[in-house]
Amino acid sequence: ASITDVVPRRTxxxxxxxxxxxxxxxxxxxxxxxxxxxxAKGNDGKGDTSASAGASAGGSEGExxxxxxxxxxxxxxxxxxxxxxxDPSADPSGDDPKTDDPAGGEGSSDxxxxxxxxxxxPAGYRTVTDDxxxxxxxxxxxxxxxxxxxxxxxGIYNAGRGSFPRVxxxxxxxxxxxxxxxxRGAVAGTKVLSDDYKHVGIEKVEYNGYPTxxxxxxxxxxxxxxxxxxxxxxxxxxxxxxxIMISCKxxxxxxxxxxxxxxxxxxxxxxx
Numbered sequence: 001a002s003i004t005d006v007v008p009r010r011t012x013x014x015x016x017x018x019x020x021x022x023x024x025x026x027x028x029x030x031x032x033x034x035x036x037x038x039x040a041k042g043n044d045g046k047g048d049t050s051a052s053a054g055a056s057a058g059g060s061e062g063e064x065x066x067x068x069x070x071x072x073x074x075x076x077x078x079x080x081x082x083x084x085x086x087d088p089s090a091d092p093s094g095d096d097p098k099t100d101d102p103a104g105g106e107g108s109s110d111x112x113x114x115x116x117x118x119x120x121x122p123a124g125y126r127t128v129t130d131d132x133x134x135x136x137x138x139x140x141x142x143x144x145x146x147x148x149x150x151x152x153x154x155g156i157y158n159a160g161r162g163s164f165p166r167v168x169x170x171x172x173x174x175x176x177x178x179x180x181x182x183x184r185g186a187v188a189g190t191k192v193l194s195d196d197y198k199h200v201g202i203e204k205v206e207y208n209g210y211p212t213x214x215x216x217x218x219x220x221x222x223x224x225x226x227x228x229x230x231x232x233x234x235x236x237x238x239x240x241x242x243x244i245m246i247s248c249k250x251x252x253x254x255x256x257x258x259x260x261x262x263x264x265x266x267x268x269x270x271x272x
Contacts, residue, residue: 122260133171138268168245175241179214179233180204194220210234226250236271
């Protein structure tokens with residue numbers, strides 16, 4: 001007997017529709033996994049799962065490449081923008097600062113430490129020490145870590161969650177050997193995760209004598225705000241790779257505030 005003689009056509013249609021929806025749901029989960037939390041929050045603290053990966057850029061994308069690791073990790077749209085759940089940069093010691101809470105929150109004695117400038121820094125800047133993501137850097141005094149990028153790949157620093165300008169620093173303990181290749185591998189993923197992505201360029205640069213360094217520049221829209229991003233990925237050594245992602249509103253990119261932020265971040269960054 002034909003199956004339609006046993007099961008009504010309407011029932012078969014409902015079953016077929018359910019199967020299609022189940023398959024679609026699986027595909028979406030696999031392709032968007034790792035960024036769902038950020039999307040649900042309007043990308044306020046979005047780190048780029050594709051772009052933020054710079055950390056590993058030292059050679060990989062992370063947040064660009066197959067694992068969403070833009071330059072080295074598995075960053076953050078650089079989608080300001082993450083890394084896989086097994087991110088080795090996560091500190092298991094349990095003393096992470098309360099600001100690691102993706103929702104932000106007030107700081108505590110465990111928050112990244114700041115030091116008063118000694119006169120060599122721009123007015124209003126302080127040096128921040130982040131033990132979780134293993135770096136020190138000077139930032140504006142009102143910046144704090146408001147979110148964690150992607151899947152614990154790095155920290156997002158700004159004056160308030162979702163605001164610009166901002167700095168995102170990602171760490172990866174398995175950097176690759178070609179930062180530019182890592183970023184190129186991250187572009188496709190970042191395009192998918194970004195709104196109105198516009199590629200500006202990827203170029204190898206010299207920075208602090210590190211073995212491989214590359215700057216990835218692009219534009220995108222973030223909650224209706226058009227921003228320009230400079231994501232510098234580099235390998236310090238075999239166990240330390242980083243990316244420093246600076247994001248500013250596009251019409252403020254060449255202004256004093258954003259220029260000082262970029263120059264100071266790159267000039268004062270030190271790995272731990």
